[in-house]
Amino acid sequence: xxxxxxxxxxxxxxxxxxxxxxxxxxxxxxxxxxxxxxxxxxxxxxxxxxxxxxxxxxxxxxxxxxxxxxxxxxxxxxxxxxxxxxxxxxxxxxxxxxxxxxxxxxxxxxxxxxxxxxxxxxxxxxxxxxxxxxxxxxxxxxxxxxxxxxxxxxxxxxxxxxxxxxxxxxxxxxxxxxxxxxxxxxxxxxxxxxxxxxxxxxxxxxxxxxxxxxxxxxxxxxxxxxxxxxxxxxxxxxxxxxxxxxxxxxxxxxxxxxxxxxxxxxxxxxxxxxxxxxxxxxxxxxxxxxxxxxxxxxxxxxxxxxxxxxxxxxxxxxxxxxxxxxxxxxxxxxxxxxxxxxxxxxxxxxxxxxxxxxxxxxxxxxxxxxxxxxxxxxxxxxxxxxxxxxxxxxxxxxxxxxxxxxxxxxxxxxxxxxxxxxxxxxxxxxxxxxxxxxxxxxxxxxxxxxxxxxxxxxxxxxxxxxxxxxxxxxxxxxxxxxxxxxxxxxxxxxxxxxxxxxxxxxxxxxxxxxxxxxxxxxxxxxxxxxxxxxxxxxxxxxxxxxxxxxxxxxxxxxxxxxxxxxxxxxxxxxxxxxxxxxxxxxxxxxxxxxxxxxxxxxxxxxxxxxxxxxxxxxxxxxxxxxxxxxxxxxxxxxxxxxxxxxxxxxxxxxxxxxxxxxxxxxxxxxxxxxxxxxxxxxxxxxxxxxxxxxxxxxxxxxxxxx
Numbered sequence: 001x002x003x004x005x006x007x008x009x010x011x012x013x014x015x016x017x018x019x020x021x022x023x024x025x026x027x028x029x030x031x032x033x034x035x036x037x038x039x040x041x042x043x044x045x046x047x048x049x050x051x052x053x054x055x056x057x058x059x060x061x062x063x064x065x066x067x068x069x070x071x072x073x074x075x076x077x078x079x080x081x082x083x084x085x086x087x088x089x090x091x092x093x094x095x096x097x098x099x100x101x102x103x104x105x106x107x108x109x110x111x112x113x114x115x116x117x118x119x120x121x122x123x124x125x126x127x128x129x130x131x132x133x134x135x136x137x138x139x140x141x142x143x144x145x146x147x148x149x150x151x152x153x154x155x156x157x158x159x160x161x162x163x164x165x166x167x168x169x170x171x172x173x174x175x176x177x178x179x180x181x182x183x184x185x186x187x188x189x190x191x192x193x194x195x196x197x198x199x200x201x202x203x204x205x206x207x208x209x210x211x212x213x214x215x216x217x218x219x220x221x222x223x224x225x226x227x228x229x230x231x232x233x234x235x236x237x238x239x240x241x242x243x244x245x246x247x248x249x250x251x252x253x254x255x256x257x258x259x260x261x262x263x264x265x266x267x268x269x270x271x272x273x274x275x276x277x278x279x280x281x282x283x284x285x286x287x288x289x290x291x292x293x294x295x296x297x298x299x300x301x302x303x304x305x306x307x308x309x310x311x312x313x314x315x316x317x318x319x320x321x322x323x324x325x326x327x328x329x330x331x332x333x334x335x336x337x338x339x340x341x342x343x344x345x346x347x348x349x350x351x352x353x354x355x356x357x358x359x360x361x362x363x364x365x366x367x368x369x370x371x372x373x374x375x376x377x378x379x380x381x382x383x384x385x386x387x388x389x390x391x392x393x394x395x396x397x398x399x400x401x402x403x404x405x406x407x408x409x410x411x412x413x414x415x416x417x418x419x420x421x422x423x424x425x426x427x428x429x430x431x432x433x434x435x436x437x438x439x440x441x442x443x444x445x446x447x448x449x450x451x452x453x454x455x456x457x458x459x460x461x462x463x464x465x466x467x468x469x470x471x472x473x474x475x476x477x478x479x480x481x482x483x484x485x486x487x488x489x490x491x492x493x494x495x496x497x498x499x500x501x502x503x504x505x506x507x508x509x510x511x512x513x514x515x516x517x518x519x520x521x522x523x524x525x526x527x528x529x530x531x532x533x534x535x536x537x538x539x540x541x542x543x544x545x546x547x548x549x550x551x552x553x554x555x556x557x558x559x560x561x562x563x564x565x566x567x568x569x570x571x572x573x574x575x576x577x578x579x580x581x582x583x584x585x586x587x588x589x590x591x592x593x594x595x596x597x598x599x600x601x602x603x604x605x606x607x608x609x610x611x612x613x614x615x616x617x618x619x620x621x622x623x624x625x626x627x628x629x630x631x632x633x634x635x636x637x638x639x640x641x642x643x644x645x646x647x648x649x650x651x652x653x654x655x656x657x658x659x660x661x662x663x664x665x666x667x668x669x670x671x672x673x674x675x676x677x678x679x680x681x682x683x684x685x686x687x688x689x690x691x692x693x694x695x696x697x698x699x700x701x702x703x704x705x706x
Contacts, residue, residue, distance in 0.1 A: 025079045025699060030667075031068035033655045034061075040589070043611040047589065047618065054651040055594075057640070062651070066640070066671050069654070073635070073668040080695045082705040086496060087691040091117065093492050094687060096433035101393050101404040101416050106158015106180065110135065119145025119682035123152070135183065141165055145682040153198035153206065154180065156263060160234075162188075162198045162206055169681060171195065171596075171643050172213065177234065190238050195227065195596075199258045199266075201284070205233040207244065207257045207266070225598055227255040229268065245270070245280070245291065252278075253599045259284075260307045261353075261398055265330070266291075267304045273602035274482050275520070276300055281312070283330065294333045300517075306353045308375060313341070313358075315351050320344035322516035325351050325358070325377075341377040348485070348516050354396035354403045355421040359383075361394070365445065365457050366487055366508045370394060372424060381424030387412060388443075390487040394419070404429060409488040410461040410504065411441045436495055440464060443488065448541040450510075451533040454522075457514070458507040458538055459488060460547065463498055473502040473703050474548035476539055476576075480509030480531035481560035481603055483520040493690040500698075500705060503547055507538035509564075511603070525605040526616055532567050539575050554578035554697045559645055560585060560603075566622030566653060569631055577665075578697045579634040581622070583645050586653035588621035589614070594646045623649070626656045630663025633700035637689065639672040647671065665700065 035050035054062055077083060095116035102111040107127060114121040120138035141147035150166040150173050161180045164173040175198060177188035196209040209229050228246035232238065245268055246255050252270040254277075259266055264285050271277040276298035283289045295302050295318070306313040310330040317323045318335060322345065326338035341358075342349065348363040357380070358373040368391050370383040385391050389409030396403040401421060408414040413432030419425070443461040450456050466472060475497060479486055486506055494504050508514045511523025511531040523531040539555065542548050553576040557564045562584020569579045589607040591597040607614040618624055634657060638650035654669035661667045670692060672685060681689075698705050 024081075025076070030072060030658045031065060033065065033658070042589070042607050042614045042618070045614070045618070047624065049590075049652075051652040051655045054655060055646075055648040057647055057651075065651070065655075069669050070671055073670050076666060076668060077692050077695060080699045082698070083691060083695040086694050086705060087687065089496060090493065090687045090691055093435060093495055094683065096435070098433070099416060099430050101406050102429075103404075104397065104400060105154040105161075108158065108180075114683070117683055119684060120148050123149065135180075136163060138165070142167065145684070151197060153200060155200040155203050156261075157203070160186075160200070160203055162200075164193065164198070169639060175208065186234070188232070188234055190232060195254065197256070197258065201231070201259065201263065201266075203234075205231060207231050207259075209246075209255045209257065225253055226251045227253060229255045229257050244268075253596075260304065262307065265304070265307060265312075269303065271298050271599075273298065273599050275602045277302060279304070279314075281330070281333070292330075292333070295335065305351055306358075306375075313351075313353075313375075314338065315349075317517050321518045322347060323349040325349070325360075342373065348513065352393075352395040353398070354394055355400045356398050357421055359394035361391070363485060363487070363514060366459070366485065366514045367445075368392075368487060372421070383419070383424065384426060386415070388488070390489055408490045410443045410459060410490065410494075410506075411438045412488075413438070413490045432490075434490075434492055434495075436492075441498055446541070448537060450530070450537040452530070454510065454530070454534070456507060456509065456534050456537065458505055458541070460503060460505045460542075461494075461498065462503045462547075463501055466501060466503070468546040470543075470546050470549040471552055472548050473497065473500060473552050473554075473698065473701050474505060474542060475502070475554045475556055475697070476505045476507065476535075476542065477556045477561070478507045478509050478535050478538065478564060479557060479559075479561040480511035480523055480534065480564055482511070482600075483513035483517065484560075485513040493686075493694075496690075496694045500703065503542075505538065505542060505547070507535060509534040509538075511560075524603045526613070528604065528616075529620065531564060532571060532620065535564055535568055536572055536575060550575065551577050552701050552703075554580065554701070556580035556582070556693075558582035558584070562586070562645070562650075563588075563622065567620050567625070569634065570622050570625035570627075571620070573629045573631045576632050578700050579632045580637065580693060580697075581634070581650075581653070582637045583639065584622070584636075584649060584653070585645055586622045586649040587624075588617040589624065591649070594648065595643050623653045623656060626653075626660045628660050628662050631657065631661050631665065631667060633665035633696070634667045635693070635696050636667075636669040637672070638669070668696075 036053050038049045038052040040047045056062055098114045100112035102109045108125040110125045112121040113124055123136040124132045125135045126132045138149040139145055147167045150164045152163040154161045159180055162175050162177045164175050166173045171194050173193050175190040175193055178185050192213040193208055193210045199207040209227050229244045230241040231244050232241045254271045256269040266282040266284055268280040269277045279295040279302040280291050280293050282291045300318040302316040304312050305315050312328050312330055314326050324344040325342040327341050328337050350361040352359045360371045362369050367388050370391055372381040373379055389412055391405055391407050393405030403419050406414055406416055413434045416430040417426045418429040442464050443459050445459045447455050447457050509531050513520055555565050555576050562581040565579050565581035566584050566586050585591050592606045605613040607617055636650050636654045638647040657667045
């Protein structure tokens, strides 16, 4: 790699839009962005990286650039006449009590509740026959409401709890131990935990995983790539915590651990990427028992979901791309001894346990149905759901007689149901308080053909009676990666679009998990272009079917979906009017060098793998693929505390997009301060971002929001 001293080049571009001009939106000058002479060489190919300096998010130059970019963005948004009207409408829509499904710990039932506009939801508890009381209020963790409760774990008897706090949306968290009975802190506070749950072993201590935190400095200052599993004994300093797994002996990027409900077995999952894992267990009922390997490769996904004595129940996609449930004995648990309990089908299977029963969650064309089995695999009930959508939950302790689950869809606000395990009957426990009338709207699932003829599902939601006249403001959303399935879910923010006669469309692209591992792999590495083709075909379907037109179409996606949007507008800048790439992976040649990026190589491959892989990544990498062209109105969004997909991706992409924009549409970047990749954002931050999204979209479509 050759690095030269920066050459100070400046570009001042004027952005505007004919629709925005009609609404008297003034033109905006972009900040001056210097360019450096930095060049990397991959397989004899020289790749310039003029905005490399923006990777140092802690430098004074980068901080100044961020400040100036936000000034330009806010100056543009502040001119939109109905921006405050949208904000007020969102605040009104959001201002209702929101609850989570209850869960039981010890003699209490716990649940989360937000009064409406509280920054963070509050954890309550209620004794049988008693009144709810506040157990933990994250709104008191920080003055600005941006420190969140990122997780909590109770000891088996419910007398102790360890909860995790995250500041500013960071993936790093601290764990605080408390006596649940009187909510007193008992002195054990663990620092710098990342990508970890907390697994109690009796009342003595708990297991957790973490990395060595990098020294103070840039988010890009090398983080130890390997996870370590520790055991913390209560009353001892964190420095004395015992290393259980990982480290030099078994270096792995991701290590998870949990105990079976009877606390007999410690289960360990270990992986070097976000797909596939090794599986281990340790019999804690036997003193000094060794950690035993069950699966010694990372080609498939395996989880022990339960045990009955020494019988282990394993959820796996080994020889079953859509998953199956097998049983084996801990005495010899190798795959050769696995026996099917719930066999694979054409539908993707997930399994949970509650009340001594198995609950099979099936995914059929991106929507769910649920069946109840006994522990021997006998079908007992098919759960009657209120309509087509997404059911989640069905997890509880073995002694529980009833459980709670949540059902939702694009037109069905999240509703909590109580389910009687013995009878298989559901009843409404808590309805959503959002002011929305589902009877006025409808969702329709369609199947369209991608470039290579693959049949791809998409769900389209709109107000009943909508005329397909090509003028409907439409937002197309997708993800397409890491085996993640997009299933129907209600969004309070989307009411803004639907009330305006707009259309919300979600495409289930290859790379996701909607049809199992085969569907996932069809959108990875040298097949990643399939994902972009699927997305482009979804947009073309909406236009051809007259749901909308290019002039009234916006595309959106976050994280891997941000990459999707970035790649789409570089390949088809004529496809849409507005684009929202959020917290995206934009530099595909260097993503694996930043924080957790190395673990994404299963999906993406890396520029170091081979010349063929490098050329493939270089061709579609959004940052590198930008060329002088007329791009859609684009608002890149990221956050200064995002330590998963570091903001450097968005900084570099936005700088180059502003340089390459030859059309009249604005190309802005909105950088949230004191926020991370997404989780833990305050209600005010969420409303602020959604306000700006809709205002930017409508003004650049020429839609007069009313």
